[in-house]
Amino acid sequence: MxxxxxxxxxxxxxxxxxxxxxxxxxxxxxxxxxxxxxxxxxxxxxxxGHHKRVLLPKALFDWTNLRFQDFKSVIDYNSTMHEIVSILRYCDHPVTDEQMIEKTLTTFHASNILLQEQYRERGFKKFNELMSVLLVAEQNSDLLLKNHNLRPTGSLATHHEANATSSYPPEANATRRGGRGNYNGRGRGRGNYRGRG
Known part of the structure; x- marks a missing residue:
């Protein structure tokens, strides 16, 4: 004693x-x-002291309804996850890293089921490790998407062909290929064409 x-x-x-x-x-x-x-x-x-009893029901509701697929960015999801988990821990309902990882992977959009399995196979032990990988993947996807939007696949050849035929009136194209005529190309297709023949 x-x-x-x-x-x-x-x-x-x-x-x-x-x-x-x-x-x-x-x-x-x-x-x-x-x-x-x-x-x-x-x-x-x-x-x-009653504060925990007030906060707990909403925190449990938020945890139950938290879905990775509902967020536009990994950062937003990560922030919300930590906020909910902090309140649950404060209310004596500890949440483990394993539960956080499982919550994230099981709430991927159905179209990403293959990605979900690939991440699961990597066997993450820490939630922050999973978040780091998801952030990098998100950045790479954004970069690919931006690159694609700037110049969609196969657009380079199509872009030149389209300009060759659509920027000038039909008569001007004939003139440019060696036909007779006088073409003033000012104004991108709205210039004056005066044929001499």
Missing amino acids: TVEKPVTEQEKAKSLVLLRHHLHEGLKTEYMMVGNPKELWDCLNERF
């Missing part, structure tokens, strides 16, 4: 300073006259 040694006045003062340091300004004033750290802790716990 261990006997607890009495707390010194110096230790009490340190505890009180630490508690007050973390209080909101309004609460510091309100509890200014409470000189015992245990009494201050009990007062705060009585006043705010």
Whole structure:
């Protein structure tokens, strides 16, 4: 049987300073006259102890309905995931990395079922490792998409052919290929063409 040694006045003062340091300004004033750290802790716990019971139902609802496919970016999903998990942990409902990974992989869009399996086979142990891989994959996909949108596949040859025929009136094309006539090509296709023949 261990006997607890009495707390010194110096230790009490340190505890009180630490508690007050973390209080909101309004609460510091309100509890200014409470000189015992245990009494201050009990007062705060009585006043705010129910907070977990208020937060928990919504946090559980948010966790149940959290889906990776509902987010436009990995960063947004990651931020929301950590926010929900922090509240659950605060409410004494710890969430493991394994649960976070499983929640992420099982809520991929149905069209990404193959990707889901590939990530699962990699056997991630830490949620942040999975997020890092997903962020890199997202950046690579964005880059490929931007490149494609700037110049879609096969567009280079088509682009030149289209310009050769659509920028000039039909008569001008004949002139450019050696036919007779005088073409003024100002205005990209709206120039004046005066034939001499």
